[in-house]
Amino acid sequence: MAVRRLPERVVSLIAAGEVIERPADVVKELVENSLDAGARRIRIRVSRPVLREISVQDDGCGMSREDAVLAVERHTTSKISSEEDLQGITTLGFRGEALASIAAVSKMEILTRRAEDPVGTRVLVEGGRLVAVEEAPSPPGTRVTVRDLFYNVPVRRKFLGPDRSEFALVAETVSRLAIPRNDVYFVLERNRKISLALPPSSPFERVSRILRLSRDDLLEFSRDNVHIFLSRPGISFPRNRIYTYVNGRYVRSEVLKKAILEAYGSRIPKGEFPAAVLLLSLDPREMDVNVHPKKYEIRFRDQEAVFRAVFEAVSAALGPGIIPEVSGMGPSSGPSGTFRVVGQALNTYIILEDDEGILLVDQHAAHERIRFEELLDRVRSGEGYSTPLLEPMVVDLPPDLAPLLGDPLLRRIGFEVEPFGEGAALVRKAPYLLTGRDVGEALREVLEMLSSKGDAGLEDLLIESVKLAACRGAIKAGEPLSREKMEDLVRRLMQCREPQTCPHGRPTMIRISRSRLEAFFGRH
Structure with missing residues (x-):
């Protein structure tokens, strides 16, 4: 098959496909151009359906007639001029492909004017072909309107989602672009109705x-x-x-x-x-x-x-001690040194009082956190926490795992194991953390983790095992506790590195502040 040079129109469509896959990509490229142009107010308008019309208008620096015509050609940009510039890019755009890529797959109109120019310029492009360039009244800045997106690439339309999904992606794109530019006013409209307005703010x-x-x-x-x-x-x-x-x-x-x-x-x-x-x-x-x-x-x-x-x-x-508060109230430290155990609610929650208000502590989650940190510290310090087997167990191993039996990490987490002939191991002790699991299966899993991921993989397995062990032995919900046991549990929780959540991410406690309580009872 002969090698052929592709027609310029086909090259443009291929290039456009790399940059513009859906309406949200059009919005991204146009808004980035507006931000690079120094805009302080950007209005994005889209129709229903989104493909019919997308418009981005800004109050940026605008373009001269010559620049407006040049901007729709591929690899034309005002943002870099040499290879060295690629080493220190500070603008959002720099490739000189955005407008050309959009123009290649739509009917595009550019209306632009610099503040110092008496009249603006209108540029019309269809499918990458320049149709018209003319003078036109325009406020300072630029408005780019994209109509009939993908009209000449119907296959691209088949891969788009429902119109509501495409608009949701447009809204997400605008929000994403607006986050770091809190100094800019963003407005997103659909069918002339405002969907999102973000005025300048902190x-x-x-x-x-x-x-x-x-x-x-x-x-x-x-x-x-x-x-x-x-x-x-x-x-x-x-x-x-x-x-x-x-x-x-x-x-x-x-x-x-x-x-x-x-x-x-x-x-x-x-x-x-x-x-x-x-x-x-x-x-x-x-x-x-x-x-x-x-x-x-x-x-x-x-x-x-x-x-x-x-x-x-x-x-x-x-930080170590941010505790959620009910009804969206602010953060707080844990109970102060003068906290008092008031009692136990539903045999599940410990009620505490201190100078700032009331705390409810989930006794199971709290004990889980305590046990998790204690067990993890023991394992990491090399104490292992092993359980002797009633009888030593022979475990068959694949040839590639047998050489790892001498790894000191095995003993550190609680395995006492030695080679037993070819392709087998003799296990005398197993980690307490793995109680209830098949010892042979657990050993093979640990060795496979060591083989594939090294120490990092074993650490993940170790933490998950410690979480399970911590949960297994923790005080249960519904278990009555004496005042002394509740006080001891809270003190130990406050000594943890991360007392605010259990190992699975659930909060261990919530605070109801004095001010919130007073608001509940109208005592302002």
Whole structure:
């Protein structure tokens, strides 16, 4: 088969497919252009259905007639001019492909004017072909209107979701772009009705509004080049609500997401997510955003340092003792040193009183946390917590796992084991943490984890095993407790590193403040 040079129109359609896959991509590219143009007010209008018309209007610097015509050509940009500029990108756009890619798959109109020009310019493009350039009245700034998106690529339309889903993605895109730019007024309209209005506000207010969290449920923390907003421990969501930004650019980074989730640890239930906004400032030369046409991906020169900075900042923000309060009240420390046990409710909740109000402590969750930290400390210190087997057990092993029997980590977590001929092991002691499990199966699982993931994988397995053991031996809900036992339980809980949640992320206690109680009874 002969090799052919593709026609320019086909090349444009292929390039557009890399950047523009759905209406939300159009909105992203146009709003980023508006922000790069210095806009302080951006209005996004979409029709129903979304594909029929999308319009983004701003009050930015506008373009001259010559620049407006040039802007719809591929690889034309005002933001970089040399190879060196790629090493220090500070604008949201830089590839010079956005307008050309949109124009290739739509009927596009650009209306623009610089403040110093007496009249504006209108540029019309259809399917990448320049149709008209003319003078036109225009306020300072730029309005780009995109009609009949994908009219010439019908196959692309087949892969879009229902119209309501596509509009939801548009709204999410606008919110995402608005988070780091709290100085800009964003308005999203659908069929001339306002769906979202975000006037300029403080960073905290902007994030609180978009995450839909009350002021009392949101933490704000800054350290060095890390600025973060986090939902309080005890508040979690079934879907990912983590937004990460580097130098104002939204990015999808597993490094940043992992740092946030690992810092939360057991403060949230397994399989759920916190709400978080991370605003990271870095020297542009320390990263590469020119990885993918959509500019979502990023590479860090020193990935380890970035992970550590974010992890430590989130850990510091969460702190050791943030306790949720009913009805969205603010954070509080644990009970003061003068707390008094009032009693036990429903044989499940310990009622405490201190100078600030009342606390309810879940006795099972509290004892779980205490046991979890005590057991984990013992295992990590090498005490192992082994249980001798009634009779030594022979366990068959695959050939690739047998050489790992000498790993000191096995003894550290509580296995006493030795080689027993070829492809077998003799187990004399097993970890207390694994009580109730098949010893042979547990040994093979640990060895496989060591083989595939090393120490890190074993640590994950260890923590999950400790969680199960902590739960198994903890005081149960419905169990009556003496006053002395309740006082001892609370004191031990307050000595824990993370007393505010159980190992599975449930809160161990909630506070009802004096002011909240007085409000309940109208004692203002």
